[in-house]
Every structure is written in structure tokens, then in C-alpha cells.
């Protein structure tokens with residue numbers, strides 16, 4: 001087994017607590033931690049030069065040195081040339097193992113994968129992926145040829161041999177599935193006619209592929225035949241670098257389910273999963289000379305590999321997944337490999353390169369990519385399955401029940417079959433008079449079996465509904481993301497057209513688009529993809545809605561069945577023991593329902609937070625658009641020599657002042673600070689993909705929230721769309737063009753924080769200690785500044801409004817005076833709204849600040865103008881109204897209407913509770929439905945009637 005050497009201290013060495021321990025204990029603890037924390041093994045394989053490369057006259061530039069080192073020479077280096085002599089990009093990389101041209105398939109297998117097989121059988125997850133540029137030998141390593149079979153066959157052979165050795169004590173079942181991800185859609189390679197498959201994340205966060213074919217077998221040769229057949233279905237096309245280039249990522253999943261043959265109920269079942277991934281070749285558009293369809297494929301491949309690279313970068317940052325947000329959602333590939341990369345899996349990456357001088361750039365990038373992967377840290381734990389309904393203190397009772405249930409199951413099934421054949425509805429409990437004790441016992445067993453069946457059925461449906469809701473949320477979030485991308489582009493487009501309108505001859509001559517289409521800019525690839533994805537996502541949403549409706553119907557039917565039992569059971573129960581048994585069953589069911597309820601609840605909150613971020617981003621986009629419109633209108637008026645009325649001029653000045661002070665950005669920041677406590681709900685913390693507070697993603701500011709994981713934007717970094725020659729990976733930066741460009745300093749999270757927090761040399765991460773976001777201490781001075789900064793604007797606004805009030809009072813006595821008193825009496829029409837934040841007492845900025853200050857400061861910051869400040873609700877105090885979710889189609893997770901007449905029966909289930917999950921979240925962001933806007937409009941009157949009433953000018 002190769003050693004997994006990673007530079008730097010071992011995970012066990014860093015902790016201060018460990019340093020205080022006895023050396024012996026330290027050693028032990030280090031061992032435990034080392035077992036729990038796992039770094040991926042990264043190997044490199046260098047293939048031989050191929051005929052084409054030899055023909056080109058390529059030389060070998062990748063040299064293996066020892067077992068772990070590779071040196072990549074720069075072919076462009078020329079010691080004679082003074083300009084190049086010092087620009088050598090020769091690099092030395094150290095990997096866990098390096099294989100050169102001489103290495104056989106077996107060598108590669110033994111040194112990398114063989115040791116994983118034992119773990120998979122014991123219930124651990126493992127992932128192997130082959131990475132590298134097109135034609136570097138990935139498929140050769142994974143699948144191989146008949147004469148030299150690759151890793152697939154060798155792994156499966158070993159797996160079955162190991163299983164065979166322990167078959168006497170254990171029951172095993174092994175199933176495999178084989179799929180490809182091509183252009184971001186998933187196809188089943190064992191059953192290609194099944195169309196595109198959906199990727200789903202269940203409520204426990206584990207990834208599932210709905211409808212995938214799983215083949216159960218215990219013969220490696222049989223599987224190889226299936227794989228070879230499946231591989232023929234894989235999308236392959238000739239490209240300039242490889243005649244049989246795989247244009248998709250192929251994923252072979254082997255699942256080993258292991259159950260002890262002992263009858264001891266305390267024995268757990270184990271589930272080990274092994275992913276073997278043959279990635280599509282990374283490529284550079286200029287190198288492959290691909291056009292049209294090939295280029296689109298290439299873009300998809302690069303996009304998913306970029307997403308994979310981003311995940312690797314984020315995971316390999318200091319502190320791993322806990323310190324930095326890891327966006328697994330950017331591609332299907334990373335979503336599928338989420339567990340493998342950042343979760344519960346032992347991972348092996350085999351990077352592949354060509355040794356040829358002509359492939360220097362590809363080889364260099366591959367080596368850098370693979371090198372980063374070495375620093376990923378995962379936590380590996382054994383997958384132990386708990387049997388449902390096994391609660392420790394009831395184990396004995398239930399084991400007795402089990403035997404009886406098994407005995408009666410077949411009888412019940414037969415009876416049910418008979419009933420369905422005879423057309424009698426299945427929702428019934430047959431009551432027959434029982435004369436003997438034996439009859440009574442049998443009758444009781446039957447009731448119990450039906451009861452358990454009904455509970456199980458309901459629970460399964462409830463879980464499926466939670467999963468569906470989860471899928472809905474994911475779809476909706478994807479959709480929001482794409483819509484933001486499109487909206488960004490639309491705004492950007494209008495921005496580009498403005499100079500033309502102004503008739504600037506120089507700018508008129510600038511070609512707006514390469515195709516020369518009049519007045520229309522060519523949409524960047526990212527936007528085209530976003531539009532395509534929106535269509536696909538809509539279709540998927542329709543599909544999940546239909547599934548959900550069907551499931552809800554079935555759940556209603558199951559509840560009906562349970563309520564019939566509720567009526568009939570009391571008549572059947574005669575002995576105290578029987579009652580006790582049934583009571584325990586009900587209690588177990590109740591606990592399961594509560595558990596589901598908690599899961600659904602956490603899902604709901606998680607979703608609400610994500611939605612809030614999108615809404616804020618949308619508002620931010622809209623604000624930028626408004627700013628642009630205002631500036632251009634003003635310019636137009638100046639250019640045309642239009643006399644600006646004094647009041648309007650004042651407003652412009654106020655506007656410019658706000659612009660220069662960055663007040664709105666501060667408010668946005670303040671909002672994000674105040675909403676901190678909401679973001680550290682247990683639901684968020686438990687999710688591996690949910691970032692820690694302050695990690696960037698949790699902040700609603702767009703530059704941080706959705707920008708891909710990459711280095712901090714550099715000064716002068718332009719976020720503008722890049723020209724068409726940009727490499728596909730540049731697309732990720734295009735998603736938020738205005739953010740960097742328009743407010744580089746104010747919207748960068750770090751710089752924002754540095755404005756608000758005292759610069760006491762604190763690192764960003766230390767400002768947001770986990771779980772303490774709510775108690776963040778803003779710098780008193782800065783908070784005061786923020787309050788005063790906005791106060792001056794508030795004073796101007798106050799005088800403006802009171803003037804307007806006078807005008808309106810004179811001219812229109814009928815005008816509703818409410819509109820002119822923004823923060824006084826609440827509008828009674830608001831009382832009808834279900835949006836809770838609109839019902840909150842408005843909080844001025846000063847109020848927010850005061851809430852952070854000690855009383856002494858609070859006194860100083862009072863001023864007469866404060867009541868005219870725009871109302872800013874404290875996000876952390878927002879509680880969504882349950883009335884929003886009381887839709888009859890909502891998932892009624894906590895509702896269990898299983899009440900028996902006696903007090904004992906009633907205790908087994910709770911009363912109906914309000915439903916928890918929003919049925920249609922779309923309404924809140926997409927279509928102008930009820931917006932749960934975290935930021936109110938700056939003009940409170942807009943909040944009330946949707947239109948900004950302006951005071952008319954006196955004639």
C-alpha cells in the first residue's frame with residue numbers, strides 16, 4: 001500500500017488540545033484522527049509517445065525521477081536566448097506515485113486502487129477518477145483492452161474474491177450502474193433508451209440518480225461484458241488530438257450491501273460504494289481546433305472540469321470544506337461526486353499526461369490541477385444502516401413482533417391479493433368474531449401487521465415528499481441563478497448601446513458584435529447556456545410537480561386507511577399486553593414523524609435563506625439599472641440644455657451624495673450582518689455544502705454569494721464580458737460583470753468588512769466565528785459613522801418630504817395624509833398582507849446601530865431627523881408567516897391524525913400542526929408574486945401602493 005504523504009504537519013499535530021496531552025495519548029489520538037481524516041491519493045501516469053507525436057518530431061519533456069517525482073521541462077526554454085533564459089517554467093512535482101511508460105496496468109492498479117477494495121466491503125465509500133487532457137490515456141487506464149484490462153476489471157475481480165472469502169458469515173449483494181454525463185445531461189449506459197436521468201439529493205444530503213439501471217451480479221467477467229457494451233454507447237467522437245475521444249464523463253458505481261447472517265438485531269448492515277470515473281479530456285479550444293457541436297461539447301466538458309477544479313481549490317484551501325464555501329452545484333459532475341470530494345469517501349486521482357513537448361501546456365495545467373487535489377481533506381466514516389423502528393429500549397418487544405409479523409405477512413399478502421382480485425377496497429380491517437384465544441391472537445397479529453404496514457407506507461411517502469421538495473428547491477435555485485445571469489447580460493447589453501444613442505461617432509464605429517448584426521450584441525456563451533438551462537429546468541419543475549401531486553394523493557389515501565383503522569382497532573384490542581404493544585408501535589411512528597418534521601423544517605429554513613439571497617441580488621441588479629437610467633437621463637438633460645428645476649437638482653445632488661458615500665452598500669452590508677444569526681441555523685450547519693458564516697456564500701452580496709470560488713479580484717480586475725477568444729473557463733467570471741466593474745470596492749466583501757470592522761489585524765474568518773454571527777461586535781465608531789452618514793441624507797429627505805407635504809396639502813386636500821408620513825401610522829392595508837416583514841415596526845438605521853451600541857452611545861446618536869430614514873427591517877427578527885404555507889397541497893409533514901378514543905391512543909400521536917414547507921417558492925422571486933424582500937424600498941410609499949407618488953410641482 002502506498003504511503004499517503006502530505007507536506008506539512010499531520011492533522012493530529014496542529015491542535016493545541018493535543019499538544020497538552022501525554023505523548024502516548026497524543027499518538028493514539030493522532031491515529032484516530034488520521035483514520036477519520038483522509039487525504040486523496042494522487043498518482044500520475046505518463047503514457048508513451050504516440051505515432052503522431054513522433055511524426056511531429058516531439059521530444060520527451062516529462063521525466064519520472066524516483067517513485068514520486070516528475071520533472072516537466074519547458075520546451076521553449078533557451079539558455080542561449082537572454083530573453084528566455086530566465087523565464088523557464090520547468091517544474092518539479094511530487095505525487096504519491098508516478099508511473100512512466102514502462103508501468104503496466106497491474107502496476108497502476110496495485111499501487112493505487114487495490115487497497116480500497118477491502119474498505120468498500122467494510123462499508124466505506126471510495127472514488128477513483130482518471131483526469132487528464134484528451135488522448136492522455138484515461139480510458140486506457142480505466143477500461144483498458146482485452147489483452148491489458150484496466151482498473152475496472154481488476155477491481156471487480158478482487159472485490160468478488162474478497163466477498164467470497166467471508167460469504168459464510170455474511171450476506172452480500174453487489175450492484176453496479178454505469179452512466180455518462182454528456183453536455184450536462186445524465187444517460188444510463190446500461191439502458192441508453194431510458195433517456196435523460198435526474199440527479200436528486202435526498203433529505204440526508206446523499207445524491208441519487210432517479211431511474212438508473214442497477215445490475216446485480218457476482219461475476220466480474222459478466223460485468224466487464226456489460227461495461228464494454230455500455231462503453232460502446234458512450235459518446236465518442238474523433239477530435240484533432242484523439243481519434244476516439246470520449247466526449248463525456250463515464251461513472252461506474254459499484255454498491256456493496258453487506259448484512260450479517262447472525263440473527264442478532266444489534267448487527268448493523270453496511271453499505272460501501274465505489275465510484276470509478278473516467279473523466280472527459282480537458283482541452284483547450286485552440287489545441288483541438290473544434291468547431292460547432294464539438295466546441296459546445298468542449299465548453300460543457302471544460303465547464304464541469306472547471307467546476308471540479310474550483311471544488312478542489314476550495315477544498316484544498318487551509319481549513320478544508322469547513323473554512324470555505326465549496327460550490328458543488330455548478331455542474332452535474334461535481335454534484336454527483338460531492339461525497340467523493342468533500343465528504344465521506346476515500347479518493348484516488350490518477351492524473352494522465354503525454355510526455356511530448358507538443359503537449360507542454362496541457363501537461364503543466366494537469367500537473368498543477370492534480371497537485372492541488374492532494375490537499376483536499378475528507379472525513380471518512382463507515383456507512384452503517386439503522387433499521388427503521390429499532391429503538392433501543394423496544395428492541396426486545398419488536399424482535400418478538402418481527403417473528404409474528406413474518407409469520408403473518410404471507411397470509412396478509414394472500415388476503416390482500418384476494419381482495420384486490422375481488423374488487424373489494426383495500427382500506428379496511430376485517431373484523432371477525434373470535435371465539436377462542438388463538439383466534440383473538442391471530443386477529444391482533446393481523447391488526448399489528450396492518451398498522452405497521454400503514455405507518456411504513458406513510459413514512460416512505462413523507463420522505464419522498466421531502467425529497468421532492470428538496471429537488472424543487474434545487475431546481476428553483478438553479479433557475480434563479482440562471483435568471484440573474486440573463487438579467488445581468490440584458491442590463492450590460494443596454495449599457496453597451498447607450499453611446500450609440502448619444503451619437504458618438506467614434507463609438508458608433510466600434511463593432512458591437514462580431515457578426516455585424518445591427519444593434520444586437522452577440523450573447524456570451526454563458527447567457528446562451530443559461531437560457532437553455534432555464535427551459536430544461538422548467539420542464540423538470542413540471543415533472544416534479546406532477547410527481548408530487550401523485551404522491552400527495554397517495555398519502556391522502558394512506559391517511560384514510562389509517563383513520564379507518566382508528567375506528568376499528570379499539571373494538572379488537574382485548575388484552576393490556578396487546579394495547580401496550582400497539583402503543584409502542586404508535587410511539588415509534590410518532591418519533592419518526594417528528595424526525596421527518598425536523599428535517600422538513602430545516603429544509604424550509606435553508607431554502608428561505610437561499611431565496612433571500614437571490615431576491616437581494618435581484619434588487620441589487622435593479623438598483624444598478626436605476627442608477628444607470630438616472631445618470632443617463634441627467635446627462636441627456638445637460639446635453640440638451642434643459643433647465644432642471646431646483647427641486648430636481650436638489651434630488652440629483654442628494655443622489656450623487658448617496659452614491660459617493662456608498663450609503664446603500666452600507667445598508668446592504670448592515671442587512672447582511674444583521675441577518676447573520678439566521679444563517680447559522682442548525683440546518684445550515686449540518687449541511688456539508690452550507691458555508692460557515694462569513695465564508696462568502698452566506699452573505700447576500702452578489703460578488704461574494706455567487707461568484708465562483710476563485711482568487712480575490714485584483715485591483716483593476718475587470719468583470720466585463722471577455723471577448724470570444726476567451727477560454728471557456730473565463731465564462732465563470734462573466735456571470736457577475738457589473739459587480740466588479742461598477743462597485744469594485746464597495747461590493748467586495750472583504751473590503752466592505754474592512755470598512756465596518758476595526759482593522760485590528762483580524763483575519764476575515766475570525767470576524768465571523770461559527771455560531772456567533774449574531775453577537776458580532778461592529779466597531780462602535782464605524783456604526784456611529786454609518787448612522788451619521790445616513791442621517792444627513794435623512795435630514796434632506798425629511799425637509800424635501802415636508803415641503804412636498806405642504807404642496808400636496810395646498811393643492812390636493814383629498815390626498816391621503818398617510819402617504820406623507822412614512823414612519824408614523826402603519827397603513828391599514830398592510831395588515832392584510834401575509835408577508836411578515838411588512839408588518840414589522842420599521843427600524844431606522846439608527847435603531848439598528850443603537851441595537852449594537854451600549855446605552856451611552858445610544859443617547860449620543862439620537863437626532864430629530866431619524867424618523868424620516870428609510871425603514872430597514874432587522875432581518876434576524878423576520879419570522880415568516882405560517883399563513884404563507886397553509887395551502888391545502890402543502891406537504892403536511894407533521895400531521896398525524898391517528899387518534900384513538902381512549903387517552904392511551906390519543907397519546908400516540910400529536911394533533912395536526914401547521915404545514916411547514918412552502919409549496920411554490922417561485923412566487924416569491926420570479927414573477928412579481930409576493931416578494932419577501934429583505935430590503936424595503938427607500939421610499940416607504942412605494943411599499944404601500946407599489947407606485948412612487950411624487951409631490952406635484954406648484955403651478
Ligand SMILES: Nc1ncnc2c1ncn2[C@@H]1O[C@H](COP(=O)(O)OP(=O)(O)OP(=O)(O)O)[C@@H](O)[C@H]1O
Nearest residue numbers: 047133134135136137138139140242245246280281
Ligand atoms: N499507458 C499506455 N500505454 C499504451 N498505450 C496507451 C497508454 N495510454 C494511452 N494509450 C493509447 O493512447 C490512445 C489514447 O488513449 P485514451 O483513449 O485512453 O485517452 P483518453 O485520455 O481517454 O482520451 P479522451 O479523453 O479523448 O477520451 C489509445 O489508443 C490508447 O490505447
